Amino acid sequence: NAGVTQTPKFRVLKTGQSMTLLCAQDMNHEYMYWYRQDPGMGLRLIHYSVGEGTTAKGEVPDGYNVSRLKKQNFLLGLESAAPSQTSVYFCASNSGYGYTFGSGTRLTVV
Amino acid sequence: RKEVEQDPGPFNVPEGATVAFNCTYSNSASQSFFWYRQDCRKEPKLLMSVYSSGNEDGRFTAQLNRASQYISLLIRDSKLSDSATYLCVVRMDSSYKLIFGSGTRLLVRP
Numbered sequence: 543n544a545g546v547t548q549t550p551k552f553r554v555l556k557t558g559q560s561m562t563l564l565c566a567q568d569m570n571h572e573y574m575y576w577y578r579q580d581p582g583m584g585l586r587l588i589h590y591s592v593g594e595g596t597t598a599k600g601e602v603p604d605g606y607n608v609s610r611l612k613k614q615n616f617l618l619g620l621e622s623a624a625p626s627q628t629s630v631y632f633c634a635s636n637s638g639y640g641y642t643f644g645s646g647t648r649l650t651v652v
Numbered sequence: 653r654k655e656v657e658q659d660p661g662p663f664n665v666p667e668g669a670t671v672a673f674n675c676t677y678s679n680s681a682s683q684s685f686f687w688y689r690q691d692c693r694k695e696p697k698l699l700m701s702v703y704s705s706g707n708e709d710g711r712f713t714a715q716l717n718r719a720s721q722y723i724s725l726l727i728r729d730s731k732l733s734d735s736a737t738y739l740c741v742v743r744m745d746s747s748y749k750l751i752f753g754s755g756t757r758l759l760v761r762p
Contacts, residue, residue: 573748582660584739584752585696592747600749632695636748643695 545569548633548644555623555651563618563647565633573636574616575600576608578629579646585632591616623651653678656753658740664759669730673756675723675740682751684743685716687725689736690755696739699725730760 546567555561565574572593577585577600587600589608597608605627607619616635620627628651633644658675665671677685685702700707702714702723713726723740740753 575749577752582754584656584754585750586752587749590747590749598747630693638748640698641748641750643697645695646693 546633546635546642546644548647552648559623560621563631565616565644567614567635571635571637575634576618577632580629625651627651655751656740656742658753658756662757662759665730666761667730670728671730673725673738675753677721677742682742682744685723686741687714688739688741690739691736732760735760
């Protein structure tokens with residue numbers, strides 16, 4: 543089925559470890575986004591991309607890096623994980639007519 | 653001040669009740685407005701867009717007041733399945749970034 547796929551769905555990291563979250567969409571959407579959601583809070587934009595090869599900072603970009611080497615993939619990297627990055631991460635894509643969200647990645651940093 | 657503010661609730665109502673949620677946004681340049689629904693531990697899903705003239709979708713009615721920077725959602729004849737968190741969302745610019753409120757939790761009891 544067409545949509546947005548996030549991998550992994552769950553992950554536990556130790557402080558200082560690195561990891562990459564993958565977001566893949568098969569709808570040929572230009573726009574892709576990474577959000578984080580913490581308890582009692584709405585989604586906050588980390589980074590976004592308006593097309594292949596482009597990235598831009600959102601509201602809370604510190605501690606994260608992103609890449610959009612292929613149109614269908616948007617990668618979110620944590621170089622040195624911190625407990626404050628414990629969160630649920632949602633990826634989304636947009637054609638200009640509507641958003642499609644992935645099912646989320648639950649990340650715990652201990 | 654948050655860009656999008658909502659009462660966190662929870663609103664605890666009996667089946668069949670009518671319930672209203674309100675939301676205010678701070679940036680008068682906001683272009684588009686939405687209500688999203690989020691079930692526990694799931695991704696947000698679009699409930700409805702909000703238009704200046706007001707719009708209705710079955711039991712759901714959304715209103716926008718640009719002068720007061722205020723958005724509302726009315727749910728009539730509440731069902732148990734309406735229990736969820738309702739997110740007020742605004743779009744700011746041509747990159748289609750969405751700004752989320754922290755959500756209002758609704759509990760519909762038998």
